[in-house]
Amino acid sequence: MKSYRKELQFPLSAALVNITRRVEECVRESGVQEGLVLAHANYVWASVIIHDGRLEYVEGYFTRWLEQLAPNDGDESCLKQRQIMGREVVVAITNRKLDLGTLENIYYGQLYKGSTTRDGRVLVKIIGE
DSSP states (O other): OEEEEEEEEEOTTOSEEEOHHHHHHHHHHHTOSSEEEEEEEOSTTEEEEEEESOHHHIIIIIHHHHHHHSOOSSHHHHHHHHHHHOSEEEEEEETTEEOOOTTEEEEEEEOOOSOOSOOEEEEEEEEEO
16 A cells, blocks of 8 residues: 655635645655545645635635635634535545546635735645555
8 A cells, every 4th residue: 555645835815726736746646546635724724625616616606605604704713614614625546536526626725814924734645556
């Protein structure tokens, strides 16, 4: 069994970042043909989700819906939003490729809107053969 680990970094100025290609690159680097990849947001006010491949759709509909459920008015609401969105995703690897559905992409979502000097981070962990 092979194991692979990489940490991806993102500027916090970007609310949503499509990280699908970067995770695909990790799969290629890992050499795993069949297995699983975990993408985990290593920041308490961030999330990793799988959603529609059209960024404008995710930024529009999805963020409006999230704001209705837990209005972003401070630290506590960011924590609630993370609980709704989740902190990580697991995707199957089949024939050295992410086994995502039609239009599905992986996104890193920054929930905290205040200023911080820290970059967002996503831990990518891959196991398989």
